[in-house]
Amino acid sequence: MTREIAVLGVGMHPWGKWGRNFVEYGVVAAREALADAGVDWRDVQLVCGADTMRNGYPGYVAGATFAQALGWQGAQVSSSYAACASGATALSAARAQILAGLCDVALVVGADTTPKGFLAPNAGERGDDPDWLRFRLLGATNPTYFGLYARRRIEMYGATPADFARVKVKNARHGFSNPYARYRKEVTEEEVAASPLVSDPLRLLEICATSDGAAALIVSSLDYAKSRGIVDPVRISAVSTVTPSYPNTLIDMPSFSTDSAYGVAPPERGFRDSIAHAAYEQAGLGPDDLDLAEVYDLSTALELDWYENIGLCKPGEAERLLNDGDTTIGGRVPVNPSGGLGSFGEAVPAQAIAQVCEVAWHLRGAAGERQVEGARVGLTVNQGLFGHGSCVILRK
Template sequence: MATDRTHRIGVGLMEEIAILGVGMHPWGKWGRNFVDYGTHAAHEALADARVDWNDVGFVSGAITVRCGYPGYVSGSTFARALGFNGSQVSSSYAACASGATALQVARGQILSGACDVAIVVGADTTPKGFLAPNAGDRPDDMDWLRFHLVGATNPVYFGLHARRRMDLYGATTDDFAMVKVKNSRHSVHNDRARFTKEYGLDDVRNSPVVSNPLRLLDICATSDGGAALVVSSIDYAKAHGHSDPVRVAGISTVTPTYPDTVIDLPYLATDSSAGTPEPEVGFKESIGHSVYAEAGLGPDDVDVAEVYDLSSALELDWYEQLGFCAAGDAEKLLRDGVTTIGGRLPVNPSGGLGAFGEAVPAQAIAQVCELTWQLRGEAGARQVDGARVGITANQGLFGHGSSVVVRR
């Protein structure tokens, strides 16, 4: 059967849903039960939305795989913690993109008419050190093999991508460090971030190398945290006093299109393009293409972005993958101050992962929380003036990635 390859990327304009409320538990290394963080965030989001818990018809949980069975059934776990109210429930896992997937499931429920209001919750309690695979000898698990056979930790993949920017585009380690410096300046104004210290170039230069060319301060930590969104149909929002809500205009959780020839977590090899030419749009670029198509917007419309800086260098990759500039021009965008608060297109005004550390199932939700505050004009000293359109981008293991476009 002939396949139309361009047809697969994006379905075109999607109906919007409203973000009525957002909430977050501050990120940190608190060592408490992840349910505490998620419940805290959910209560905050419900209060922000001015929605009664018993009006919520759908609970969409993002799964954590590090906290045992309650984490696997996170939707039910959060529903019980908030008080079982007879709502429908679902739990989603897509590695770091889990939060966006949980939002996408909630959107589907709302747009199909199955419910008017849904809550999306993600939270995690993370161990210290490198994220490692599940225990036991599991040679049928790519995530196990990459550690066992190659020692390919997550930072190894980040290092590969950073080094390629240097050899292809002439990026420098100071360019990478400047991403950290910029985002740390943003984080000073965010009391929900874990690290709120302003770092200088020398701090990054003097931190130890983890995966050449990346240093410790180039790479995000792992954190505890929780985030939640209360979302509804546009009609419900208007009928309940939200006349001009921030809206979800697009969500992308596309898989790669074969052959994906860029090596990424957790694979030991890429697809082969010997028999099938590479798609015109690469995987990470296709995440943006799809979300722009749903929103009916393009890169020129974006006022503010929250992108996944698992490493400082990966933030620069996203500038290009989301169409903010051509391949190889990201360093210029950074150096010109375009992506700093006060610039034309601030990136990671929250401080990004560098300031938060990653709480996997909460992170994609937290990105949407930040953009919601930005579009409402509630971001305080880190406010991006006049922001009307925001985009998130996120990557996860096993061919996952996500992007959400919000607008007002």
Template sequence: MSKHDVAVAGVGMHAWGKWGRPFVEYGVAAARDALKDSGIDWNDVDFIVGGETVRNGYGGYVAGATFASALGWNGARVATSYAACATGAQALDTARTRILAGLSEVALVVGADTTPKGFLKPNAGERWDDPDWLRFRLMGMTNPAYFALNARRRIDLYGATQEDFAAVKVKNAKHGLSNPNARYRKEFSVADVMASPVVADPLHLMDICATSDGGAAVVLTSVEYAQRHGLTGPRINAISTVTPTFPQTQLDMPYFSSESTAAAPAPQYTHKEALARAAYEEAGISPEDVDVAEVYDLSTALELDWIEDLGLVERGTAEQLVRTGDTSVGGRLPVNPSGGLACFGEAVPAQALAQVCELTWQLRGQAEGRQVEGARVGITANQGLFGHGSSVILSA
């Protein structure tokens, strides 16, 4: 056991979809499922952390108190976290920190979202110092265009093909068939993906995740509390939220050097690589110890990037793993057995928590129809805006 460990006592989700209901309903449903799963009474929760949602009014900005009120005031301490798509993991880290400090024994972490139709874009208003607002307003660059640049880079650097990207969708769609919380439960072929409209070349519509409504929740306790109460289950061994390190300030771009740039600083890890390395170091393990991964597949090409960013394979070889079936359930290194965002879509404050839910079920042996046999160690990864990102490691 590591000094950083906390126990995952319970997990719960509200199924993803496009329900059009208040986000609080999804969060409360997920929280109640997580509490039921843990066997812990709501009144024994002494800390609640809500993942902030920026699209749902003032209640979304103070999500921790919103969920605490909806569940029934019980006197617990409260916090709200926001880190865009890494929100759920940052909220988990807030809870973990208080538990490790000895200030809390039982924490409930909840994230939920109700999203508008279409691709996500910055909120209204002029924000000339906000790069996210600028890229959308001045260049018309919604997220799919950004995803397409990453995909084009894989094609140019490593010889990836559009068929490789489509194969990721085919794999994730097959995984999602047995996931009752998934929004999309339908098989696809490579031909189906390639026949869908091109949104941002080289990505087709079926290469890109949707925006969704949904919720997820996790109950964390101290290891000592779990032992006293006979709670068995996975432990969180590490949560990484590191920022980039100068001079490697490009969040995604690998650092290249050549004879013409001999005076350049020594190569540095990319931000995403650094997230994973910090998690491995904190957990005291290496990529070779990982049995299953839940990664941030906003697009099919980004899943391939993340497999390499996590150090699970050599740079430029992820396509080969997909081609040989190694990233499928039953393969050497299953990735996104939940079905990933390909089957869920984005419910921003909930998605990093949903990854932890899936790994918990996998490590308990409860992922019926998509179980990774013998899974003992799992890792998650996702990226929020700017320097925000996260990687969580769990072990059985």
């Protein structure tokens, strides 16, 4: 049977390039989530931090860093790193303890301060680290991988650069009224086409920036919610943090090669498909139940891949879905009503949590101008380097 937890509060610090310490952003988001939940910080029993690797030691022990910043009060603590999936892994830790009855109410929080430009590997000569070597030997930045996937869509499915540009146009329109988004400006197909090529066929306006930002959740057992008079909270029905099954046959950051499928049948589902599938199985729901989704649009073309990976359509049909308006607010299943990474830029440890905040607002009917009307079920999906799946299903 489905085992659920409640989302009592959500909070975010606006995304941007603020240049301040990441802890400040995290405190703002956490306090906003606490206020939203009506929970006193001193009553929180567990703090689950999503780590950042670019802010020194405090970032590696984010749970304790935020617990200290909010004022020591003796809560249990955990810190999680799973690259882009860190937020989901932190949420997964909180959920496991709540469902096991080890705690009633937890804070999940992630925040980042990012440098300008490409995300680069850690410094030093590290000849046995594939994340270092891919830059050294191939100049294989993250957008390099996005470019490979985008070109593949063009070659296999007849996608066009104009299709990709329309993802940006849609997400910019969605994010226009989102007070937490970094870029709140409508963009035209012509502006996308006029922006410089980064990793052909992808252009600057199609690749997500790196941002500062923070997001937080207060989650609890359903009994705890009930004890506070909340009888019908937004619920988390599934958290999938699956790893790939061997052989993983899709080239992934930061690898130089896929697994070899020699002599062994590839799994029934590829890694990306398996991430959402595991969540659907947990929730007892399927793609047809979704009213909205927040997917990881590191690039415009990658958003289209996700439509297929989460089962909104068959492989090769994502462009049609987009162009029919199905994934625009007002359409059959709006995707990235927040504006997505295209409007936010990526604040790595905060991003998967921010996706959950966005879906929670829609399920409460509190998403303002970008509200997906009547939303009852929403999904978030994301993937972290080295095989970290991340998918959360929420329902009302």
